[in-house]
Amino acid sequence: MDNNKTKLNLLLVDDEADFRRATTQGLSRRGFNVEEACGGEEALEKIKKQRPDVILLDQKMPGLSGIETLQRIRKNDPTLPVIILTGHGDYYTALAGIRLDITEFMQKPVDIDQLAARIHTLLEKGAEQPMTEPTIAELMAPPSLYPKVYIDDPLTTVLKAIHEAYTKPVPETSKYGQVRSALVFDRNENFLGLVRFSNLLSLLIPSFLSDSPYASFFTGMFLAQTKVFGRLTISGLVKERVFVDVEAPIMEAIHLLVEHKLINIPVLKDGKLVGILRGRDIIVETARLAGAL
Numbered sequence: 030m031d032n033n034k035t036k037l038n039l040l041l042v043d044d045e046a047d048f049r050r051a052t053t054q055g056l057s058r059r060g061f062n063v064e065e066a067c068g069g070e071e072a073l074e075k076i077k078k079q080r081p082d083v084i085l086l087d088q089k090m091p092g093l094s095g096i097e098t099l100q101r102i103r104k105n106d107p108t109l110p111v112i113i114l115t116g117h118g119d120y121y122t123a124l125a126g127i128r129l130d131i132t133e134f135m136q137k138p139v140d141i142d143q144l145a146a147r148i149h150t151l152l153e154k155g156a157e158q159p160m161t162e163p164t165i166a167e168l169m170a171p172p173s174l175y176p177k178v179y180i181d182d183p184l185t186t187v188l189k190a191i192h193e194a195y196t197k198p199v200p201e202t203s204k205y206g207q208v209r210s211a212l213v214f215d216r217n218e219n220f221l222g223l224v225r226f227s228n229l230l231s232l233l234i235p236s237f238l239s240d241s242p243y244a245s246f247f248t249g250m251f252l253a254q255t256k257v258f259g260r261l262t263i264s265g266l267v268k269e270r271v272f273v274d275v276e277a278p279i280m281e282a283i284h285l286l287v288e289h290k291l292i293n294i295p296v297l298k299d300g301k302l303v304g305i306l307r308g309r310d311i312i313v314e315t316a317r318l319a320g321a322l
Contacts (some may be wrong), residue, residue, distance in 0.1 A: 036062045037148070038079070042072040042098065043087040043114070048137070052085070055141035061148075069093025073101055080109065083148055087137075088115035114139055114245070163314055165282055166275050169296045169304030176211045180221055184232070184261045187211050187224050206309070210293060213267050220302040222267040223295060232261065241293060272297050273306065282306050 039061050043049050046067070053063040064081065066072035069088050076084075085101070088095035095113055102109060116137035133147060176190035194208045209226045233254050238244050271289050273282040275298045286294055286308055296304040 036041055036060055037082045037152070038074060038179070039083050039085060039148070040064050040066060040072060040081040041085045042066045042069065042090075043085075043093075044090040045087075048087075052139070052141065055280070056145060057115075059145045059180060063147070069095070069098030069101070072098055076102065076106070076109075080106070080151070081228065083110045083112060085112050085114055085144075088113055112144075112147070112151075163318075164297055165273065165277060165279055165306055168279070168310045168314060169203050169275075169306045170310070171303050171304060172212060174205055175208050175223075175305060178201045178213055178224070180213055180215050180262070180264050180265060180267065182263050183260045184229075184263060184266075187263055188229065191224075191226070191229075204218070208304070213263055220295070220297075222270045223305070224263060224266050224291065225292060227290075227292070228266045232266070234259070238272050269294075274298070275303055279311070283311060286311075 031298065037060075039056060041049055041052055041056075041063055041280075042065075043052075044067055049065050049067070053065060056063050062255060064079075066075055069092055072084070072086070075081075079094075086095045093101070095115065099111055099113075102111065112133040112135060114135055114137055133151060135144065140281060176194045178187045178190055190211050191209065194211070194270070197207075199206055204282075210223045212222045213224055215221055233251065235250065252309060271285055271291065272295050273285055275296050282294055285291070293305050293307040295302055296306050
């Protein structure tokens with residue numbers, strides 16, 4: 030950090046002296062001013078005397094826990110940036126912190142370079158903004174990305190549409206990549222659902238194999254099954270119609286994706302298709318929020 034710039038003031042709150050000492054040394058070498066507190070009560074007293082730029086707050090401490098300390102802080106200062114550091118992290122601790130507008134949540138042991146980088150990143154984008162969960166609307170892909178077919182089209186039509194979409198060159202500036210599904214409508218332009226690669230693969234299994242516990246396979250089965258595709262229509266594929274509302278919590282969409290073993294899910298608003306939420310985009314966002322990106 031440029032020594033001509035004002036150093037950032039951090040308050041490190043942790044009951045473990047060795048952790049405080051090592052973390053303070055590491056952050057000081059990276060250009061931060063670090064004040065220490067061994068517990069929640071001491072931290073609250075130090076905050077009254079001087080408001081730090083960022084608080085690094087351990088969760089599990091004797092006396093006031095990290096969440097209890099944060100509750101006290103929020104009564105007087107709803108925007109003070111707080112990063113929870115914990116070796117005892119779990120879902121409920123993270124959720125409690127999010128509800129109290131923490132800025133970040135990191136697992137111990139903490140990599141000092143990663144912690145320093147996270148502090149700078151948070152301050153650059155406005156550390157007084159608490160962590161917020163992404164919405165379905167922010168992550169979903171536009172319907173225009175996907176080919177459109179009709180429920181009474183032959184399967185050869187959807188095969189061609191998905192093939193063309195999948196092999197279409199993707200612009201370098203696009204964040205969406207290739208698609209492996211098609212939108213299905215009726216002739217009145219009502220959206221009915223998606224046809225996915227996995228749906229098409231299921232049709233390659235002859236009915237006698239699906240119905241029998243004693244499967245046998247031989248060369249020529251695949252070729253023979255492809256020849257009956259022309260007699261089939263899309264209607265047989267759009268059976269289980271799973272949708273999610275654009276205003277639903279993103280965890281609801283994730284649950285539906287997992288429960289129904291889907292790679293993507295249509296997003297509706299007032300009964301109309303407004304987007305497609307894809308598993309790949311959720312995983313990328315997970316990596317970002319977890320600090321892997």
